[in-house]
Amino acid sequence: MSSETGAHPLPLPREQVCPFGPAPEVAEIRRDSPVLRVSCPTGIDAWLVTRYADVREVLGDPVRFSSRPGISGHVLANQPPDAPIEEGDFHRMDGPEYLRYRRVVAPAITAVKRTELFRPVVQRVVDELLDALEAGPVDLHEEFAGPLASSVIAELLDVPHEDRSFFCDLARALFDGTTDVAELDAVRLPLFGYLHELVAQRVREPGDDVISVLAAKARAATRPFTELELLKIAAGLLAAGFDTTASTITYGVLALLRHPDQFALLREDPSLAPGATEELLRLLTGGSGVLRVATVDTELAGTPIAAGDYVVAAAQAADHDPEQFADPGRLDITRPRGPHLAFGHGPHQCPGQHIARLELTTVLATLPRRIPSLRLAVPFEEIEFRAETVVFGPRRLPVTWDEVLPAEQPRF
Structure with a gap:
């Protein structure tokens, strides 16, 4: 059914119908109309791109398709795509301006060698949370996935555990489609005040945490970063690292419990975990798409795109493209890794x-x-999924078990 503008409504995930993949109509759209005019929940029209090759082209070409409108302005009213770009909004920048931020963030959190330093920390937190589980049933999202994500972020940034409610609240508000701009500011401003003190402390007394590394790199940059720019980098890491990671863990466990043969493979051979991670990430790729805007008159798959047109790059549709992944709706943790x-x-x-x-x-x-x-602990049909958000997955994951075995060093 088309909107008043003649555009097709943007397909959004409907997990109760397709719990681990795009909405049912996406396959037909990808096959017959791989670049389709759609109307989005926030009122804008955009070109929906659904084939793997085309989505990759859009995301890989910031010269033709700019990040200026932000990632989610097509589905979140609190992130209007035509809002002015303010100081520190690095996720809405392209070219040299964006690379200036990336060069500061990468040494602090992206470098693989630095990531390896966190492996014992993550393992310790996972084991402590499992040790603390009481007899089931429990909500695995509330008792395990959420605390794990927030604890790891708190460790990375050396934020006291008692203060983590700041970034948990921001994450929930930031990705909630019912949160307006005023409500988001009400959560964001106290967090900025807290981070102001934290950044100032790390400048005076640097450690080896992410904020200290960020501050040192920012001061040494050719064009030093302002305090507000540093605050927004830290806030972005806090918010994104909590909600999206926790939801992915919960969603991934649900997928494995729904496919007990795959859960059994991991139980017998933990070395399959890295491949299972990539397969679950592919299967559960976020479903609302990534927003871009065309900077020049161009075309995609033979469809003309005018400068100023919005484009939604549907990564979930792309990661379920049968031209790229054989039998894409099937969870197979032994699947050869693909990009x-x-x-x-x-x-x-x-x-x-x-x-x-x-x-x-x-x-x-x-x-x-x-x-x-x-x-x-409940029938699969009773699992309630998150709605009006860009972070998908179960709201709660009621589980139970017979016993929790003691910890030992995993093999992966």
């Missing part, structure tokens, strides 16, 4: 992807071994 788009593509790839991978891989190598009898 999925769960973390994006091109210069705006998620800077925290190595940490997210480390968390998910640690969970997948540990949870099936330590709780081999893990199972849903």
Whole structure:
């Protein structure tokens, strides 16, 4: 059904119908209309791009397709795509301006060698949370995935655990489609005040945490960063690192419990965890797409795109493209690894992807071994999924088990 503008409504995930993939109509759209005019929930019209090759082209070409409108302005009213770009809004920048930020963030959190330093920390947190689980049933999202993500972020930035409610609240508000701009500011401003003190402290007394590394790199940059720019980098890392990672862990565990043969493979062989991580990321790639705007008159798959037109690069549709992934709706943790788009593509790839991978891989190598009898505590049909958000997955994950086995060093 088309909107008043003649555009097709933007297909959004409907997990109750397709719990681990795009909305049912996406396959037909990808096949018959791979570049389709759609109307979005926030009122803008855009070109929806659904084939893997085309999505990769959009995300990999910031010269033709700019990040200026922000990632989610097509679905979140609190992130209007035509809003002015303010100081520190690096996620809406391209070219040299964006690279200036990336060069500061990368040494602090993206470098693989630095990521490896966090592996023992993540393993310790995972095991402590599993040790603390009481008899089921429990909500695994509330009792494990959420605390794990927030604890790891708190460790990375050396934020006291008692203060983590600041960034948990920001993450929930930032990715909630019902949060307006005023409500978002009400959460963001106290966080900025807290981070102001934290950054100032790390400048005076630097350590080896992410904020200290950020501050040192920012001061040494050719064009030093302002305090507000540093605050926004830290706030972005805090918010994104909590909600998206926690939801991916919860969603991934649900997918494995829905496919017990795959859970059994991990239980018997934890070394499969890295491959399982990539397969789950591909299968569960976020479903609302990434917003871009065309900077010049161009075309995609033979469809003319005018300068100023919005484009939604549907990474979930791309990661379920049968031209790229055989039998894409099937969860197969032994699938040969392919270049999925769960973390994006091109210069705006998620800077925290190595940490997210480390968390998910640690969970997948540990949870099936330590709780081999893990199972849903309710029928699958009763699982409630998140709505009006860009971070998808179950709201809660009620699980139960027979026993929790003692910790040991995983093999991955």
